[in-house]
Amino acid sequence: MTDFDLVLRSRRVITASGEQAGWVGVRSGRIAAVEPFDTPVRAGQIIDLADDEVLLPGLVDTHVHVNEPGRTEWEGFASATRAAAAGGVTTIVDMPLNSIPPTVDVDALRVKRKTADGQVWVDTGFWGGAVPGNVSALRPLHDAGVFGFKCFLLHSGVDEFPHLTAAELDEAMREVAAFDGLLIVHAEDADTIDHAPHEPGAAYADFLRSRPRVAEDVAIAQVIELARRTGCRAHILHLSSADALPMIAAARGEGVRLTVETCPHYLSFTAEEIGEGATQFKCCPPIREADNREQLWQALADGVIDCVVSDHSPCTPELKRLDRGDFAVAWGGIASIQLGLPAIWSGARDRGHTLADVVAWMAERPAELAGLSSKGRIAVGADADFCVFAPDAQFVVDPAVLHHKNPITPYAGRTLTGVVRDTWLRGTRIAERPHGRLISRGES
Template identity: 45%
Template sequence: MSRKSSATQAEPSKLEVGSEVMYLRSNRVVLDHTVGPAEIVISGGKIVDVLPKKKRDRLSGEKMLDVGDLVVMPGIIDPHVHICEPGHPSCEGFTDVTKAAAAGGITTVVDMPLDCCPPTTSLSALHSKLQSAKGQCHIDVAFWGGIAPGNQAELLPMLKAGVPGFQCFLMATGVDGFPHVGLHDLHMAMNELQDTNCVLLFHAEQEPSQSMHIPKDTTEYSTFLSSRPDTMEVEAILTIAELCLQYMVPCHIMNLSSAEALPIIKDAHQKGAPITVETTHHYLSLTAECIPPGGTYYKCCPPIREKRNQEMLWAALRETEIDMVVSAHTPCPRDLRDLTSEDFLKAKAGIASLQFGLPLFWTYAKSRGFSFHDLVQLMCKKPAILSRLEDRKGSLSPGMDADLVVWNPEAEFQVNGDVILHKNKLTPYLGFQLCGTVFATLVRGRLVYLNGKITPKAQGDLLITERKMSTKVSTPYY
């Protein structure tokens, strides 16, 4: 997805994709409080120092990358990515996902427990997932566990094995082996997980308390939208907020689409609830009014809503009422999109966008006054905290992993099938003109992506290590 630019490098580099970098220079390095010239010193995969940029003679054998005016910032962390391995060979596995992520400036993803077989709701299933991922990942990958009815005895073993938390659903998932939970299941799980420093992630929709009238023409997007009204999110988030306040277990609202739920979250914050919330690139860049009849590749749950709702989400981001922006990347083969009958109710839900998260956000955020620092907060630092990786990822500070993205925020490109590295290339963004091209992605100091090329050797880490159970709860960042 990269396009060559005259600003690519101030000094031509002999480094190739796969190389380790010892020094990285730029005139625009995004640090905690400044954007300016700096030199990042890297050793052993860690940032050793960040120095004022200085011109000096190179030493023989010195592995220097000078990128001139390109922006350098922490690698993006995407904590909401569906990887369909093991168990679904026609869908997207670790190799394709992590290559696409690297091309998009993403250095860490956290895999969701839903779309694999078996779902990651037990320690044995986690071990199957790890075995499947071994040797396939081009960037670092962490893993969420899942909560299902009756699996509370599996939660602490998975937590001890290294998952940072657990996802659950309040309504049917459509996935065998991962049913939704009821209130009794949530009370059991939250009682088990109190004082463990883990987080519960909620797909925040539940069946509405009142019956709905759904139009009959299932090729119209409005029919699908009518089947998933705002009340489904509002009622679910009311339930989550009450449980969060009762147990004080950190809770995270996934893929918020309805701005109507924001006052509930704000009220829970004011009462002291450790609750956070994400929204997605598609809710910020797509609107219901623009979805064509039969365009089932726009289907996702919760649904894409109207333009007025979208502007309220952007306002909430500006006021820091939404903590982060993620892809919720859900790969889906064309045959499951029901493209022939164009039936929104039958088509599988999910949008593929992982590779384009950075330019998608920047394209729509820059005109609204968002800065590079806002981008780092929403797509690097806060996702690192959510994923319990803030001690090693999310900022350009000495001692942190040397995970970096180098990109040109002024360059534009068009999304087409030739640049997409996702296995399943059907996406609503085909033909979109976006702003922001990735030049290089470094994971622990190694160039995994450089000017359109991916390193052939997968050397990403699986971020899961056995740990002692902590009783210290992380400081909330809202």
């Protein structure tokens, strides 16, 4: 008789209670024990990690644009989830837009799930969408298992997913509050951006002026006020403006049900380093100045920003307009799901943060946001999802070895610290075939 199907043993394990030398016992795809390193154990398979490796929980990425069906030439479930697995991510939640149809009713959710079934390398869930005229579809989508509802406060970039007006946002928040759902918001103010200068061309400074910080600040203030008024749980997506941090902190202090994310690109790059025509750096909201970046890092340390997720948003090379280098017409999105962990660890260690901090930002808190109690932590009862990480190893990013469909990346040629050596999903090594599941809100 063996006690466990699998045991992973390491001198460094990042558990729910901190870092320790220990082993993790797995039975039937779940963590059944977490014990000190020298505790005797029997198992069908015992794996000792190398001296330079750390056992982390599998990461949870709640902001991924897969785009399939409809725009599968941009990205697909097989390629996106394989890239996720290579980056130590074992759970993703797919965004409702860029696919056709967008996930704005139960029928569209069925199409999305049918398309994804059998293709996913990691466990995969789905957000629903809140768009003009679909308030009556929100509760059925919630009951069908979406994790919440995404909306835009300005043009989304695709016509089939229109944005909400102030009155429509109020209506959606009241409906979502009625069943204690979650509304996640792309918070940039349409009127502010409409009145900003818009100059075509290769100068990043011109693009930055077209998406000013105040556009985020105005939109976030609106979300805060409506969340306060309606009691709705609200989540600010991909925060890039540090100017919004004081009002976010104040609102949370007053009890407004508000959470906030940022992304690796806002914590890795600065506006000052983006060259002429380098449209691989274009995203919306944009990468801002160095002082802004440092304020985002401080907000993570202070707990004002809850989590770090990829906003993996790929497209075809043609849509990035690399040949023209025109920021005004290039698609805004950065594909980084495979690189998020080393990108964040590279910046975090330079600022005195620990791997336990990174796990909190990229595994524990995204899982909490989505209500995935079995994900994002190494603890008895959780899914046996693991990332084997070598935190001192370095590599130079080569787009040719990335798994997402169109390997355009602003990280190309950048030296990052931290290598994902192995990824396990529910006690099985992710290797040569997809074995992820489609998951729904409320599963544990």
